[in-house]
Amino acid sequence: MAMNWRHILREPLVHFLIAGAILFSLSALFGQSWGIGYSEDRIHVSAEKIRQLRETWTKRWGAEPNAEQLRSLIDDFIREEVLYREAIASGLDKDDTVVRRRLAQKVEFLAQSLASIIDPSESELEQYFEQHTEQYVIPAQVGFSHVYFSRSSRGSGAERAARDARAKLTSGQTSVTEASQLGDRFMLQYEYPPQTRAQIRDLFGASFAARVFDLAPDRWEGPVPSSYGVHVVRVRHRVPSRTPDLDEVRSQVTRDFEDARLRTAADTYYQGLRQRFEIDIAEAALERRGP
Amino acid sequence: MSGVRFLRRYVNGKLAVVAGLLGVLSVVALTTRGATESLARERSASTGPTAAGFSVVAVPAAAVQTPAPNPSRNAYFGDLHVHTSWSLDAFIMGGNLDDPTVAYRFGRGDAIVTSDGREVHLRVPLDFMAVTDHDSTLGEMHLCQDSGDPVYDTPTCRDLRNIQSTLRDQPIGNRVQAFMRYYRPYHARGRRPSEICGESGIGPQNRCYERARHLWHEIQKHADDFYDPGRFTTFPGYEWSASRTGEGMHHRNVIFEGRDVPEWGGSNVEMQKRAERLWEWLETVCTGECRVVAIPHNTNLSGGIAFAESGWAPYTPEILALRAWAEPLVEIHQIKGNSECYLGLGTTDEECNFEPYRPICTPEHRDRGNCTHATGYVRNALKDGLRLEAEYGVNPFKFGFIASTDDHQSLAGATDEDDYTDRPMNQRTASIRGGSSDNPGGLVGVWAEENTRESIFDALRRKETFGTSGTRIRVRFFAGWQFPDDLHTSRTLVDEAYRTGVTMGADLPPAPSDDAEPRFVVWATKDTASANLQKIQIVKGWADADGETFEQVYDVVCADGLDPDPETHRCGDNGARVSLADCSYSSDRGAEELNTTWYDPDFDRSQRAFYYVRVLENPTCRWSTHRALAQQTAIPEPSLIKERAWSSPIWHTPVGP
Numbered sequence: 019m020a021m022n023w024r025h026i027l028r029e030p031l032v033h034f035l036i037a038g039a040i041l042f043s044l045s046a047l048f049g050q051s052w053g054i055g056y057s058e059d060r061i062h063v064s065a066e067k068i069r070q071l072r073e074t075w076t077k078r079w080g081a082e083p084n085a086e087q088l089r090s091l092i093d094d095f096i097r098e099e100v101l102y103r104e105a106i107a108s109g110l111d112k113d114d115t116v117v118r119r120r121l122a123q124k125v126e127f128l129a130q131s132l133a134s135i136i137d138p139s140e141s142e143l144e145q146y147f148e149q150h151t152e153q154y155v156i157p158a159q160v161g162f163s164h165v166y167f168s169r170s171s172r173g174s175g176a177e178r179a180a181r182d183a184r185a186k187l188t189s190g191q192t193s194v195t196e197a198s199q200l201g202d203r204f205m206l207q208y209e210y211p212p213q214t215r216a217q218i219r220d221l222f223g224a225s226f227a228a229r230v231f232d233l234a235p236d237r238w239e240g241p242v243p244s245s246y247g248v249h250v251v252r253v254r255h256r257v258p259s260r261t262p263d264l265d266e267v268r269s270q271v272t273r274d275f276e277d278a279r280l281r282t283a284a285d286t287y288y289q290g291l292r293q294r295f296e297i298d299i300a301e302a303a304l305e306r307r308g309p
Numbered sequence: 310m311s312g313v314r315f316l317r318r319y320v321n322g323k324l325a326v327v328a329g330l331l332g333v334l335s336v337v338a339l340t341t342r343g344a345t346e347s348l349a350r351e352r353s354a355s356t357g358p359t360a361a362g363f364s365v366v367a368v369p370a371a372a373v374q375t376p377a378p379n380p381s382r383n384a385y386f387g388d389l390h391v392h393t394s395w396s397l398d399a400f401i402m403g404g405n406l407d408d409p410t411v412a413y414r415f416g417r418g419d420a421i422v423t424s425d426g427r428e429v430h431l432r433v434p435l436d437f438m439a440v441t442d443h444d445s446t447l448g449e450m451h452l453c454q455d456s457g458d459p460v461y462d463t464p465t466c467r468d469l470r471n472i473q474s475t476l477r478d479q480p481i482g483n484r485v486q487a488f489m490r491y492y493r494p495y496h497a498r499g500r501r502p503s504e505i506c507g508e509s510g511i512g513p514q515n516r517c518y519e520r521a522r523h524l525w526h527e528i529q530k531h532a533d534d535f536y537d538p539g540r541f542t543t544f545p546g547y548e549w550s551a552s553r554t555g556e557g558m559h560h561r562n563v564i565f566e567g568r569d570v571p572e573w574g575g576s577n578v579e580m581q582k583r584a585e586r587l588w589e590w591l592e593t594v595c596t597g598e599c600r601v602v603a604i605p606h607n608t609n610l611s612g613g614i615a616f617a618e619s620g621w622a623p624y625t626p627e628i629l630a631l632r633a634w635a636e637p638l639v640e641i642h643q644i645k646g647n648s649e650c651y652l653g654l655g656t657t658d659e660e661c662n663f664e665p666y667r668p669i670c671t672p673e674h675r676d677r678g679n680c681t682h683a684t685g686y687v688r689n690a691l692k693d694g695l696r697l698e699a700e701y702g703v704n705p706f707k708f709g710f711i712a713s714t715d716d717h718q719s720l721a722g723a724t725d726e727d728d729y730t731d732r733p734m735n736q737r738t739a740s741i742r743g744g745s746s747d748n749p750g751g752l753v754g755v756w757a758e759e760n761t762r763e764s765i766f767d768a769l770r771r772k773e774t775f776g777t778s779g780t781r782i783r784v785r786f787f788a789g790w791q792f793p794d795d796l797h798t799s800r801t802l803v804d805e806a807y808r809t810g811v812t813m814g815a816d817l818p819p820a821p822s823d824d825a826e827p828r829f830v831v832w833a834t835k836d837t838a839s840a841n842l843q844k845i846q847i848v849k850g851w852a853d854a855d856g857e858t859f860e861q862v863y864d865v866v867c868a869d870g871l872d873p874d875p876e877t878h879r880c881g882d883n884g885a886r887v888s889l890a891d892c893s894y895s896s897d898r899g900a901e902e903l904n905t906t907w908y909d910p911d912f913d914r915s916q917r918a919f920y921y922v923r924v925l926e927n928p929t930c931r932w933s934t935h936r937a938l939a940q941q942t943a944i945p946e947p948s949l950i951k952e953r954a955w956s957s958p959i960w961h962t963p964v965g966p
Contacts, residue, residue, distance in 0.1 A: 211374035211375070246834060
């Protein structure tokens with residue numbers, strides 16, 4: 019039971035409704051001191067309103083407004099209020115498509131902004147991580163050393179040289195430095211820590227990347243062709259693909275969860291509201307076709 | 310109190326939060342989905358047979374090791390010129406679906422969805438990048454999309470937001486121009502439209518300045534957020550986009566290393582479009598740990614003012630020295646054409662007919678920005694720099710080279726010819742001019758110890774950089790007085806060359822003796838996914854005692870056993886061919902790598918000179934051919950291109966009077 023409550027309390031929609039209810043009650047009770055009393059011919063800019071304007075500015079620009087800026091904020095506010103009252107008096111809020119649409123949009127933004135304010139809970143993150151585990155799988159990696167034989171300088175002899183070098187390396191005790199001396203100078207590096215297949219492909223070409231993942235570890239293998247020539251390769255590390263713990267990828271999961279929540283907030287909110295309405299569509303009118 | 314009223318009050322209190330949401334929401338929706346799918350593809354690719362073009366991995370950051378720093382330096386590829394919808398023209402072309410976070414995601418390899426609904430990702434992720442949105446209307450753009458701001462409902466802002474629908478029948482270029490016509494009269498006088506900005510100038514009275522200042526902080530934050538040392542380096546930057554009516558562009562990308570970035574100093578509008586004010590401002594504010602480069606670009610479209618003295622900016626030793634400090638690099642290639650050289654403008658080099666963008670200016674061209682001039686080209690500037698150095702004691706055009714895309718849809722580094730089909734930039738050109746003179750743009754390469762801000766920015770500052778036409782050719786270039794003639798065959802070439810010589814972007818030290826001659830070592834490898842290399846050339850420029858300048862292009866090493874002719878300095882045709890039926894090309898021609906040690910047969914120790922390397926691939930299909938084949942339409946000329954790389958030059962300066 020307690021769990022359920024906690025769950026409900028974390029719902030962005032509930033936050034919104036509660037915040038709304040509180041604000042609505044407060045403004046109904048203290049409307050006068052909050053902003054402008056709603057008397058037809060009087061606009062009172064209260065201390066509370068001024069504080070609000072100042073805070074909004076500060077939050078937005080990171081510095082307090084100066085006197086001139088504050089004065090201009092108040093002028094803007096009054097101007098807006100005057101025009102707003104005129105608009106209401108003229109009934110513009112009742113049947114104006116533009117106004118309706120803007121209001122609808124703003125409600126959506128509100129739902130989203132509330133969603134973005136609340137930090138996700140541990141259980142929310144865990145649930146999201148479980149549902150999207152496949153997104154966080156760490157691909158298999160291979161770390162290796164290699165000796166390079168240039169096709170440009172050796173032509174078809176590159177293959178043979180690579181085979182010879184492999185035999186030499188396999189039979190004797192050859193250090194990496196000695197091993198690399200058997201081959202040619204290489205533009206990239208002679209040794210790589212564990213890299214994903216995509217990373218290896220980007221450096222050596224697709225066929226090399228495909229082959230190197232099939233090689234037995236800790237022995238000299240090859241010749242393995244790359245986009246540059248042929249190589250004798252010794253796989254030194256094989257890191258299998260694995261699913262990380264939440265803690266390893268927490269920051270990424272948190273960001274993805276927040277992104278996802280932001281995307282769905284407006285829709286969730288709408289679906290919640292929609293349930294409160296009985297919706298009646300004049301189905302017959304749908305049948306009518308234009309000429 | 311009515312519900313509407315409650316809502317309104319509540320909304321007012323939440324302006325700050327609501328404002329940012331508009332853009333963020335749509336963007337998030339696109340990118341998250343993309344990243345997921347990209348991972349799914351990688352997994353299937355790693356369990357099945359090799360699938361051509363499978364997607365990149367978005368590996369959890371901590372999971373993959375990076376190689377240790379390499380004292381001999383690695384080549385890293387990047388894009389230092391990318392626009393998002395924060396740029397006015399990009400917004401008009403593509404709408405507001407992207408922002409710097411989308412560009413950075415795309416650059417590091419995530420999949421994103423473009424404004425026309427296609428899901429795209431890079432074939433190979435970039436190592437580093439900077440988003441460089443236009444400075445001119447940064448504030449206006451953001452104000453007009455901020456529904457919480459009073460100017461949101463001004464006619465100008467409404468027009469801007471609705472421009473996609475109101476000018477639906479107009480080509481995108483006309484829409485951009487329609488809108489620029491609105492700003493031009495203001496900007497020409499260094500002012501801002503008061504309807505949106507209030508007062509002009511630098512300070513809170515200028516709401517557009519204030520908003521741009523705020524966005525400058527956002528730009529820095531995004532660059533910081535995406536910086537992943539060892540894997541993906543990002544720099545805060547922007548494009549200083551001064552355009553003079555009837556004269557063309559004199560644009561620069563201003564890129565900071567990321568430490569001690571100065572407060573927003575106003576755009577080119579506040580600087581009256583005068584580049585020297587930009588340099589002076591940078592010199593004043595970029596102190597302490599701050600480091601910066603300003604990189605001129607599209608000098609081909611500068612109306613010739615990029616590398617010429619003009620009435621409003623006369624040369625003085627002081628201003629030239631300031632310029633040399635602020636602008637150590639130049640962008641030599643991008644979507645809107647090549648800026649290395651132009652056949653017929655100071656050169657007879659046949660390879661200068663590469664991605665030309667505009668015709669040569671004639672008296673009939675009233676708008677000098679719509680045609681091209683000799684003083685808009687980098688090679689001519691390098692030559693003129695030698696002359697200026699003799700005259701003023703300072704060479705303002707001692708440029709290292711970069712290339713980038715200038716993409717306007719956040720598609721950083723998307724330079725593949727076979728993947729460059731119907732971008733808005735393309736549609737724009739095609740509809741304005743009936744042609745297809747855009748190209749997918751280039752990449753910048755740097756030689757750096759590791760993929761970090763410090764290491765890559767060091768490389769940019771010392772000009773150990775190269776540009777490519779979009780391919781991933783790697784090129785090394787060294788010069789030294791004591792290099793052995795067979796240094797290129799040494800296993801330890803790189804270490805020896807660093808130890809006993811200089812590399813791209815540097816000056817040869819003074820000659821050790823009166824009969825010394827420098828040796829040059831070049832070494833290049835192909836892009837693993839493109840055609841083999843055809844040849845390496847060295848481009849030399851020099852000035853004689855009278856200040857007259859010359860150039861010569863030497864083929865220094867060619868594939869397929871060909872040797873350069875001693876008279877023409879060119880190798881013969883290596884027979885590489887391309888099928889226009891399916892774009893397949895000869896894989897038995899060309900070389901995976903080329904290298905040689907070269908000496909200049911015309912070396913004269915008394916002359917100022919520069920040498921840079923150009924590496925050419927065998928021909929492949931140009932993007933327009935790929936598109937024509939896909940759409941089964943006629944193939945426009947040119948049907949083929951030779952992808953290439955340009956190293957930064959090495960300079961020789963004679964000692965003594």
